[in-house]
Amino acid sequence: MKTAILSIGDELLTGAVVDTNAAAISAALFGSGFRVERRLTVRDDEAEITAALQGLAERHDIVVATGGLGPTSDDVTARAAAKATDRRLILNDEALAHLRSVVPDERLRGLNEKQALLPHKCRVIPNPVGTACGFWLTHEGTLFLFLPGVPREMDRMLADTVVPLLRERFPGEERLRRRRFTLLGIEEAEVNELLKDIPQPRRGVTLAYRARFPFVEVTVRGEGEAAELFNRAQTETLKKLSDHVVAMDDETPEENVARLLRESGFTLSLAESCTGGLIAKLITDIPGSSAYFREGAVTYANEAKTRALGVPAPLIDEKGAVSSEVAMAMARGIRAASGSDLAVAVTGVAGPGGTPEKPAGTVFIALADRNGCRSKRYLFPGDRDQIRTATAYTALDWLRRRLTP
C-alpha cells in the first residue's frame, strides 16, 4: 500500500512548530507494516489543501492528513476534504453529538459547531480527549484519513482508531516485528562497535541506532517470515548491551523504575540540588507514585541543605556544596528525615559557568539505604538542560540497578 502524509498548518511552515505529528504517524504506520513514501506540508489554505489531497491521491492508496480541524476560521481542512472528494459539507450527527457532550450549550451555537461540519458520508474518527473529531472516507480508490493537529489528540486517535482500521482493511500487509532497547551511559559509536559481531544485514532483520538524548535507542526489526532470525538477533543484542538497557519497547525508563519500586515495596525520598526537582517530577509523572514516593527536597541554597537535610555547614564550607561528602550527607539526611527505605541525592554544577576544579557538568550522585551510603562523581557533557537531564536519568538508573535482582 502506497502511503502518504499531509501535514496542514501555517505554523509548521513558519517554523514556529516542529512537525512531530508527521513522525508519530510515520512510526505508527511503519510499526504496523505500512511504509510512508512521502510527506507533504501545506498552509491552512483551502485551495492548497484541496490540490495537495488530489495530488497525493494520484500516487498513493492511503493518505493521512493532520491539522486544520479546529473551531476557528483558519481551520479549513474539512472544507478542502469535501472539495477534493466531490462531496458536500453537512452537519454530521455523530460529530455534533460528541461536541454536545464535551462543550457547554451556550458556546456550541458559535464557533464550535463548525467542527461538526464534515464531508457527506464520511465516517467519524472519535476524539476521546478533545472537541474535534477526525473522519475518514474513500474516493476513487484512495483511503483518506483526517486527524486534528493537536499532538495529544492525534496520538490517541491514531492508536485507538486509525491503526486498528488500517490493520483491518489491509490484513495482508506484511507485519513487522520490532524490539526496542533504550540505553543509557553509552554512545552510538560504542553501540555500533559492540554489535558489529552480530552479522548483518540478514535477510529480513535489520538493526537501527538512534541517539535520543540522553539515550541511545537500538531497534531490531524483522519483516515477514524471519521470526527465528529476529529472535536470535534480539537475544544477542540484549546480551551485548544488557548493562545499559534502562527500558524496553514502549516502556519509558521512569516507568521501568516505577514498576521496580512498586514491586520492591520500598519507599523513596529525594534530595536534589542541580536538578531542581526534575527527578521528583519524573518519579511523580507516574500514576500511583504516592505508594512509594515520600518526599523530595529541592535544596538550592546552602542554608536549605543544612536546615532541611542536616548537612553540616562546616562540611559545605570545607568540601564545597558540590562534593561527594555533601551528596552523601544529603542522601542520608533526607532518608533519616523522611524515614524512607531508599534515598537518592544529587548535587552538581548545571552551568553555565563553573570552576577549573568543578566545571559545568560536574555532578555527584549518592544513594543511601539501610546498608549505608555511596556516591560517585560524574562529568556530563552538554548544556544546562542536557546536564540536568543526564543527571536525572542517571539517578533513576541508580535506583534501577539497586532494585534489579
Place this chain on the structure above:
Amino acid sequence: MKTAILSIGDELLTGAVVDTNAAAISAALFGSGFRVERRLTVRDDEAEITAALQGLAERHDIVVATGGLGPTSDDVTARAAAKATDRRLILNDEALAHLRSVVPDERLRGLNEKQALLPHKCRVIPNPVGTACGFWLTHEGTLFLFLPGVPREMDRMLADTVVPLLRERFPGEERLRRRRFTLLGIEEAEVNELLKDIPQPRRGVTLAYRARFPFVEVTVRGEGEAAELFNRAQTETLKKLSDHVVAMDDETPEENVARLLRESGFTLSLAESCTGGLIAKLITDIPGSSAYFREGAVTYANEAKTRALGVPAPLIDEKGAVSSEVAMAMARGIRAASGSDLAVAVTGVAGPGGTPEKPAGTVFIALADRNGCRSKRYLFPGDRDQIRTATAYTALDWLRRRLTP
C-alpha cells in the same frame, strides 16, 4: 519569492527521526522575510529526489533541500541534483580541498571522496563543522540550495551562508513582522470571540490562533508596508487579552517569571504536592535561578507536610490534604522555614482517581508574602499530565501577577 523545502531521508519516513531541520529552515527563512509555501519529504531514492526537485521547481523560485549528502551509498542527493538540473557530476576542487583538510588521508580514498562529487558549475556552501559541503546552483530560474541532514551542520551553514546569500540576492523581499502572545486560562474559542471585533482579514495583517497546552498562542503577522495596520492590530489584541498574556514573542512563561523575579529582588520558595517538583523544575530550568530560588519541598506524604512544612497533622485530618487551609499552611510553612520573600504552594488531586467532593483536577494554589497568604480552588480538566502542567503554569502565573506592577 515562492519558497519550498525538500527533506530527504528514509529515517524521516519511518518516523525514527523528527524533522527538526524543516522547522529550522522554515524559521530562518521566515525571519528573513521568505515564506515557505510547502515542504516535501521523500526517501533516499535518486529517482524520487530528482522528480521532487523538478516538481518543486515548477512552482517555486527557491528550493532548499536537506539530507542525503553523506559518504555512504544511500546518500544520493548530489546525483539527483545533477540529474534534475541537466548537469554532470564532477569532482569539485573546493569541496575536495575541504575534505582533505578535515579527513585523514587514508580514509579519503574510500567513501569520503564521494562527498566532493558535485554537479558541474555549482557553488560550494562551506561546512565548518563536518565533512559534507553543501552547494547551490540556479536552473531555469529556480535557485536550488542543498544542505546536509545533520542538524548541527545544517544549522550552522544555514546561518553562515544560506540566509546571507538569500538576503543578498533578494534584497527587495518584503519583510514580515510578527508578534506572538502566549495566553493562559482562556480557551481558543473564547479568544476568537474576544477578538472578533478586530476586523479581519485586513490587507497584509493576519491573526492566527493555536492551542499549545496549557496555552493558547495568538500571532499577529504583518507583511510589507502594512506597518501601521500591524501596530494597531497588535495593540488592540494586547488590550483585549492582556489579563491572560503570560509571555510575548519568543520568551517562555517561565523566562518571563524569571525576569520578573530577578528584577524584583525577591527570593522564592516552593511547596509542592500534586505537581511533584514540576514547578521547581520549571523555575530552575532558567540559568541564574539560584539568585532568587531558595528551595522547594516536594511533600507527597502527609507526614512530610507536617515535618518539613509544619502543617499541623490535625488540620490535615480535619480539612484533608487537598484543601485551602493546608495549601496556605504549606505556603506559610516553607516561607518561614526558608526565610524567602515569596512562597507558593500547591496541593491537589492529579489523578487518575479522586472522590465526588474532590475529583481529579481539584487543586488549591496558595501564595504567601509579607502581607499574608491567600489561596484559590481550581478544577483543571484533562489527564494526570495535563492537570500537573496546568497547575504548575497557573502557579507561575500567580508569581507573574504578584510581581507585575
